[in-house]
Amino acid sequence: MNLSNFNREIAEIRNDRVRGASELARRCLAILAEAAETLPAADCGEFRQRLLALATELAVVRPSMAPIANLLRRWKARVGTVDGDLETFRRLAAKQAADLIALSRQAVLDCAAHAARWLGPGRTLMTHSLSSTVLETCRLLRDQGLRMIVTEARPLAEGRRVVERLSAWNVPTTYITDAQMGVFVARADGVLVGADSLLANGSVINKAGTALLALAARECGVPFHVCCESFKQRAENEPPPELEEMASTELEVPAWPGVSARNVYFDITPARLIDAWISETGVRQAVAAP
């Protein structure tokens, strides 16, 4: 790897519309592992500083996705304390990245295991957008009478990718446009969504449309669950999150004069619309209003 490869990788992370926040965070760690092992370097101390600077650069590429910043912060803390010669440093910095990748993968599996236990067999669940944690939960429940309702998730319709997997697993599935959320949520026993970030107050940043689904679920008394590992938690003292906006070309509309096509990718679902938060450590239920 050289620096121009690295910059290409950063651009790929920035433009990725397919992978969720956890997956992209692991991809960032894998890029740093490769950089640690292969970027040209002469002196260990100077190389460490360069690597840490690259991690800082990667950490801000997708501001709506907390696990990228969180896992990279952890990696930087560990790498900052690694001692030894250049070769040892390369090996240990790469190993720290690999360890964190394994930790993140395990957290996703543990989240899904808790979610599957909590939701139980014979359920009809509704989801919005693509979440690897939600998909893993569906895999665990696929032989237990699970039925799914999946939204399209415009503009790029990652709901289709969810449905492809569910279809391959023989999970009976209903596929709808985002605008039909309000019509179909009443037919679900519960909503299960992933998250890109979890705010300190329990609110959730996820694909645009999630907040609408939470409002519709509350309106008809269907419980709304968020399932995400604690790497997605933003600290109390972090500045308010930026809701990323992507290219309006994804909407595939003509350039009408005087018209601005907008493509804000994320929204914030307020904590009071969430009935349970499921993480790798278990389930936290909302406290019932007095």
Added chain:
Amino acid sequence: MNLSNFNREIAEIRNDRVRGASELARRCLAILAEAAETLPAADCGEFRQRLLALATELAVVRPSMAPIANLLRRWKARVGTVDGDLETFRRLAAKQAADLIALSRQAVLDCAAHAARWLGPGRTLMTHSLSSTVLETCRLLRDQGLRMIVTEARPLAEGRRVVERLSAWNVPTTYITDAQMGVFVARADGVLVGADSLLANGSVINKAGTALLALAARECGVPFHVCCESFKQRAENEPPPELEEMASTELEVPAWPGVSARNVYFDITPARLIDAWISETGVRQAVAAP
């Protein structure tokens, strides 16, 4: 016109995804006027019965759209009392249809005039789906600092047709996916939508997604207005309305095994989420909760 032309016209009304309820109701009246003038007939009494039967058939073709049933019921009542020979009957039956078409057109214009006065100059308004009453309101306000936020309205994206008109009128417009409703409604001074039917309790049947927009508007304190002529009112004693479902091919997804793609076109916005109903007779505001 012969009977097979008539059946072709019925199929066209059934499959029309472009025109709103008022426009289609007027189209139905125009079809009946043409039938009255040109269908072969020998005897006046027998012809009257045939025409009334055709009107009954037309009236149920789009069950979510109240003005079709309402205007056709009025036409039938008027035609039922027309006397005279066959030629006189033909002329008067066609004239009744033309009169009702004019009445419906005028009602739309009067609605829009009330809406424009009520909403006033310098507003940013948000709408969902295509309504001729909303468009007419925009036309009236276009030189008064109006700005619009328009949703796509999947599956067939009639929001694009709205935006084309707004662009031609130089109204600064923001175009978004349906999933972004929750993000953008807070930037509006009010929501203005049309309706396909108005239920006796004040709830509104309109394009799927309208109920989500009403929930999002209430969530951030943005007033939600429905603008429609009283021909859209369903009577108290009518059976609960059917929410029409259209072909799932409109979603343009593959036939995944075990997956059912659904295309429910309408949803019901409950009256308690509506702040004002605007009709050709004026504005009725919701009574504030005690």
